[in-house]
Structure formats: structure tokens, C-alpha cells
Amino acid sequence: MDNLLAGVAMIATFETLFWIALGSILGIVLGALPGLTATMGVALMLPVSFYLPTATGMAMLLSVYTGAVAGASIPAILLGIPGNPNALATVRDGHAMTRAGQAGLALGSAAVASLVGGLLSLIVLILFAPYLAAATLAFGPTEKFAIAALGLLIIAAMSEGNLLRGIAMGALGVCLSLLGSDPFTNAARLPFADTLARTPFHNGIELIPALIGLFGISQALLDLDRLRNTSSAGPIPRIGNVFPSWSRLRSMWRVFLESTGIGTLIGAIPGAGASVAVFLAHERARKTTGPVDGEPAVGEGRVEGVIAPEAANNAVTGGALIPVLSLGIPGDAVTAVLLGALMIQGVVPGAALFANDMPLVYAIFLGMGAALMAMFVFQLLGVRLFPLLLRVPLSFLIPCVLILSCVGTFAVDGQAPIKAGYNMAVALVLGVVGYALRRADYPIAPLVLGLILGPMLEDNYRLAVKLAQGDHLIFLYSPIVLGMVGVLVLAALASKVRR
Amino acid sequence: MRHNLALWVPLGLIGFALVWLGYAWSLPSEGMIGDRFGYDPGSRFLPVAAGIVLAAALLGDLLRRWPLMPVPVQTGPVLAHVVTLIVYLIAFRPLGFVLSTAFVLFGLIALNQRHMGQLFRLWPFVCAMAAVAVGSVAVFTAVRWVIRTCFALARTHDLPILREPAVQAGLATVAVVMAMGMMIWACRRWRHLQYVAAVQVAIGTTFAIYLLFRQLFLIQLPPGILNW
Numbered sequence: 001m002d003n004l005l006a007g008v009a010m011i012a013t014f015e016t017l018f019w020i021a022l023g024s025i026l027g028i029v030l031g032a033l034p035g036l037t038a039t040m041g042v043a044l045m046l047p048v049s050f051y052l053p054t055a056t057g058m059a060m061l062l063s064v065y066t067g068a069v070a071g072a073s074i075p076a077i078l079l080g081i082p083g084n085p086n087a088l089a090t091v092r093d094g095h096a097m098t099r100a101g102q103a104g105l106a107l108g109s110a111a112v113a114s115l116v117g118g119l120l121s122l123i124v125l126i127l128f129a130p131y132l133a134a135a136t137l138a139f140g141p142t143e144k145f146a147i148a149a150l151g152l153l154i155i156a157a158m159s160e161g162n163l164l165r166g167i168a169m170g171a172l173g174v175c176l177s178l179l180g181s182d183p184f185t186n187a188a189r190l191p192f193a194d195t196l197a198r199t200p201f202h203n204g205i206e207l208i209p210a211l212i213g214l215f216g217i218s219q220a221l222l223d224l225d226r227l228r229n230t231s232s233a234g235p236i237p238r239i240g241n242v243f244p245s246w247s248r249l250r251s252m253w254r255v256f257l258e259s260t261g262i263g264t265l266i267g268a269i270p271g272a273g274a275s276v277a278v279f280l281a282h283e284r285a286r287k288t289t290g291p292v293d294g295e296p297a298v299g300e301g302r303v304e305g306v307i308a309p310e311a312a313n314n315a316v317t318g319g320a321l322i323p324v325l326s327l328g329i330p331g332d333a334v335t336a337v338l339l340g341a342l343m344i345q346g347v348v349p350g351a352a353l354f355a356n357d358m359p360l361v362y363a364i365f366l367g368m369g370a371a372l373m374a375m376f377v378f379q380l381l382g383v384r385l386f387p388l389l390l391r392v393p394l395s396f397l398i399p400c401v402l403i404l405s406c407v408g409t410f411a412v413d414g415q416a417p418i419k420a421g422y423n424m425a426v427a428l429v430l431g432v433v434g435y436a437l438r439r440a441d442y443p444i445a446p447l448v449l450g451l452i453l454g455p456m457l458e459d460n461y462r463l464a465v466k467l468a469q470g471d472h473l474i475f476l477y478s479p480i481v482l483g484m485v486g487v488l489v490l491a492a493l494a495s496k497v498r499r
Numbered sequence: 500m501r502h503n504l505a506l507w508v509p510l511g512l513i514g515f516a517l518v519w520l521g522y523a524w525s526l527p528s529e530g531m532i533g534d535r536f537g538y539d540p541g542s543r544f545l546p547v548a549a550g551i552v553l554a555a556a557l558l559g560d561l562l563r564r565w566p567l568m569p570v571p572v573q574t575g576p577v578l579a580h581v582v583t584l585i586v587y588l589i590a591f592r593p594l595g596f597v598l599s600t601a602f603v604l605f606g607l608i609a610l611n612q613r614h615m616g617q618l619f620r621l622w623p624f625v626c627a628m629a630a631v632a633v634g635s636v637a638v639f640t641a642v643r644w645v646i647r648t649c650f651a652l653a654r655t656h657d658l659p660i661l662r663e664p665a666v667q668a669g670l671a672t673v674a675v676v677m678a679m680g681m682m683i684w685a686c687r688r689w690r691h692l693q694y695v696a697a698v699q700v701a702i703g704t705t706f707a708i709y710l711l712f713r714q715l716f717l718i719q720l721p722p723g724i725l726n727w
Contacts, residue, residue: 048711048716051716051718162560162563164556164557164559164560164563165556165560167552167556168512168552168553168556168557168560171549171550171552171553171556172512172515172553174545174549175519175546175549175550175553178545178546178549182529182542184530184531184532184539184542185529185530185531185532185542187527187529187542189526189542189546191522221577221580221581224576224577224580224611224614225573227576227611227614227615394611395608395611395612395614395615396608396611396696396697396700398580398607398611399603399604399607399608399611400604400700400704402580402584402607403587403600403603403604403607403704403705403708404708406584406587406588406591407596407600407708407712407720410591410720411712411716411718414712414718414719414720415718415719417592417721421588421591421592424588424591425588428581428584428585428588432581435577436504436507436508436511437508439504439508439572440504440505440507440508440509441505442508442512454549457545458545461540461544461545462531462539462540462541462544462545465538465539465540466531466534466538466539466540468538469536469538470536470537470538470540472540
């Protein structure tokens, strides 16, 4: 109880609530602007979180995350263009409702579904994460290495592109993470070591510049291709009634529960991602929703077709935090950035976090709850402003994102000018690399995960082999590792058979 | 300018993988301190292993996809942006945050507008650049005046609240909003609306970032030539 009260005290401050509100608005705006992603928004706000208390910073990043996921439904409903992959399945019914003069109802239903999906998945997170974290107490270096390696492999396999490209990107991330110095001996591990060991390069590639470069700068450069293709926005749609009736909401309880379940489960599986969840939830709603006289079917402009994917994509946010907080393994790019934010603040996720810093864990849970509430409030308040927001030209947005990326990177080490300049250069170089990779259809998520998990892989591999007196096959003797591999193989086989 | 990234990126990655492997192989393998029996695989093990996985996966992918389908990419605007950002990084310290950011923002917006097919005219562009310079200096002076006045009032009237960064940032925000309002009023008759909007966005964004990082989080953004 004391821990819970301490957690409440961390969140219930004016400063935290201010940053949650700001993060939520920013997230909704970023999500609503087609092409700008939740990952980019969270990466851009990383430097800001660096200067806030840990709980406040995490709550702010979570509000950007949940806001961006929910905000993606706005252009999907109003323009028929998904703001990002989270809203791919919302387009059909949402835009059909707009064309039928029900844009307000579609936006309001999306906000309600996002809130319900997010809150239910948060309850699942609160219930399951501590037990999963407690189970990791049985893990030694062997199991920790296996978790990191398998997590990287799953994400490589499930990223867009193909398995080989995913593995290559994961390996590239690991290579880049190993630059700098040896973690056990501190010996320089970089080319031209005599010269570069006296420069900031000695610390290797830091996480914030890498994340900002790979997600912020590369996304802005990618968006340049859309400059010529962006057609002028059409007429502003009429926003009428916003809320679905209470009886209608009650009749959709099954859609809410099933979509939330799908979203939470898919979110908890590394690599699966919201785009899978939204289609599964939409398909499930289509199958379970019976015809009603005078109403179109799901897929042709029915409110259930908006509720299902929107509940599912916000449920993914809670599910995705389960492996992050309990195992320290991010399930996708945006949770990789959130994990990076925790690590930068010196917080190590896993059993130790739940055993030693429960107030912070409660603060993160409460912060997410507050972020969801803020997202709901601002999404409803802004319903009549969204059509105007979608008219902000990309020609103005792209330079602002680029400059914010550069200055945000500088701000992380603003008191050390040479290091800050080095970080800006790293962000720019990785931004260009990320752009080229994405244009050539290489997935970025495994690269970022490799960058984050590389040190964990090295530390645990070397420790495991040393403890096994030089036996590199130690990983085959661990029943936990064999169990994890067995489950993965079974899952892969089941997926093949089902297909 | 068009480049076939589907070809150049895999080749570049394979080149990187080979260089990495050669470099990782040349690393001295040092064991953990106290590892008398040599059980630690050493500092070279994982770099070499990751390099082998990288090279093998890239090669396998290249062979699977060969011959590569060309994906020509229009790289002109991207290159222009990257070069502008490099100039920004170079000018950031000597010119200072305010001027370099405002100029680069305006330059990038103008570049995008031109890329979108909007007419580019030299003289309005030069005038707008001058407006960016004058506007940035004016707003910066106003912000500095507000901050100094806050400190002076806190000292003379014993108002410690005026020393708080959040309060100063709030008052400075009011000053920026008023200055921007005056600028909009001053530019109301200018015919080249695309440049007017670009100037206002450039200055407004610059000072939004300045207030957040410099005033609220007290980060030493380089003052450059605006050192008053």
C-alpha cells in the first residue's frame, strides 16, 4: 500500500499532469498527421524526458505513445488515409461513416474504443507483468542471453521484408552496439583506437542519437517523397453527434472484449505489432456482428468496424509493455524507444525493478492510466479541430521535425559541447543510413533492437560461457532455454499448418 | 538525380560487413580480469560472430533476390536537406542556436515549397531571409529583456518567484507571442504569402525550441554572435 501511495505521489503532481497533457496533445497531433509515427514522436520527446523525473518522463512518453496510436484514426476516418499502420483497418468503416455524414460519431467511437482498449490492457499488464518478472528470478546469464537472442530473432522474422534481411539488420545493430570499449576490460574497441579513444567515439554509439536518427530524421527524409504527391485537402466534413448511445455501447461489449484480448495478446508477442492486431480484431468483429435493419455491414461503414480496430490498437500498448517491464525485451520499435528511455534513466527492467522499485512501477502504471484518460479527453475536445489540423502542410512539418531532431540530440549532452556535436553528427548519419535502408526495403526495428540488446547479448554470453568453464554448448543444457525454443518451434509450426 | 538504392544499399552493406569482419578479426582478444583459465570467449568473440551473421545474411539475401529489380529513387531533395543539415551542424556553434536554426528552418521550408512546384523568386527570397534575421534578433532581444527584467524585479522587489525558470519561460512565451503578433501585422501587406508564412514558422519554431530547452530545461544552447 505504501508503494502504491508513493507511486501516486510521483504521478499526482502538477508537473507530471502538465507533461502528460502536453504529451497527449503532441501524440494525437503526430498520429493524426499521415506519415508521422508513434515511434518518431516518442523518439523526438526522448531528450525532453531526459530532463524530467523518471516517472514524469515515462508518463509523458506513454502519453505520446497512446496519443499517437489513437490519433492515427483521425485521418483514417476523415480522409481515408491511415495516419500510421495502427489505423489501417479503421479506414474502411471510418471513412465510409464520414461519407455518410457520421464523421463525428466515428471519431467519438474511436476515442471511446481507444480508452476502453487501453484501460483493459493496462489491467492485464498490472496483473501479469509482476508474475512474469518474478519468474525471471530463475534466469541466469544463459537464459538472459537466450531471451535476448530469441527476441531479436522473432522480431527479425516478423518484420516487414524477409527473414534474412531482418537477421542482417539485427546483426548490424549488434555490430554498431559493440563499438566503443569492451564492457569487462574497458579496452578500446574501435578503429584507429589511438586517435579516437580520446574522442566521444570512445563511448560508442549512444542510444538517444541513434533512436532520433533512425526514427526521426529518416522518417522526415522519407516524407519528402510525399511532398509532391500530397493533394490539397478536400472540403471540411460535417461533425455531428459525437457519442454513440449508451445502449449501443452496451450492445457492443463482446466486440470491446474480444478486440482488447486480441490487441493485448498480439502486443505481448514480440514482433507481431498493432497492424496484425487491428486486422484480426476487425475480421473478428465482422464475423461476430450480425446484420441490423437499416445499418450497413461491418466493412461498409458500421461503428463496430471502427470500435474493433481502435480498441485493439490501444490494447497493444498495454500488452507491448508486458515484456518490456518484466523481461527488458521490447516487442517493437516504439517499446524499444521506451525501454531506451528507462535505461537512460538508470532503470533496469525485470525482476529487480519489481522487487526494489515498486513505487516507480506503480507510477508507470498510473501514468499510463492518466495518459489514456488525457488521450480520451483531448481526442473528444479536438474533434472539431482535427479537420483543420490535417491541412498543416508537410513542407512546414518536415523541417520542424528535422531541426527538433538535431537540437534534441544536442540537448542530451548540452553541457559538453564536443560530445553534443558528436551526437548530432551520429543522429544525422544514422538518419541518412535509416532512410537508405528503408527505401531499399530493409526493416529498421531489428536494427534498433540489435543496438539495444547487443550489450546484453555480449555480457550474458561471456558470463554464461565463463561460468560453464568455456563450454559454448551450455545453452543446450538449460531446460528453460530448451522450453522457450520448443514453444517457438511449436508456434511456428502451428502458424504453418493453419496457413 | 536518381539512384538505384535497391542495388547500392545491399552492396554498401556487404562492403561494411567485410570491413567490419576484417576489423573485428584484427582486434586483440582480451579476457575478463581474473579469468586465469581462459574460459572467457574474449572481447573479439561477439564482434566476429555478429560480423559473420551479418555478412552471411546479406549475401544470402542478395543471392536470393538476384537479379535485383531496380528501385530508382529521386535523391535530389533528400541530398539538399542533408547538405543543409550538415551546414547547420557546422554553423550551430559559431553562428549560435537562434540564427542558425531560424535560417536553416526558413531555407528548408523554401526548398520544400520550390520542390512542390511553387514559384521561386530571388528578391522576395532575399528579403524574407533578411526578415528572418531581423525578426530573430528582435524576438531574441525581447526574450532576453524579459529574463533580465525578471531577475532585476526579483532582486529589487524581493520576488523570488520571478527567478523560477518556469515563470520566466511563461513570461518569455508571452513576449514571443506578442512579438510574433506584431510581425504578422507588419507583414500583412506583403504579397508573397508563401514567404511570409515560412518566415513566421521559422522564427516561431526556433523560439518554441529555445524556450523549451534553454529557458525551461536550462540547457546551454550556443549563443554564437547573439551574446547579449
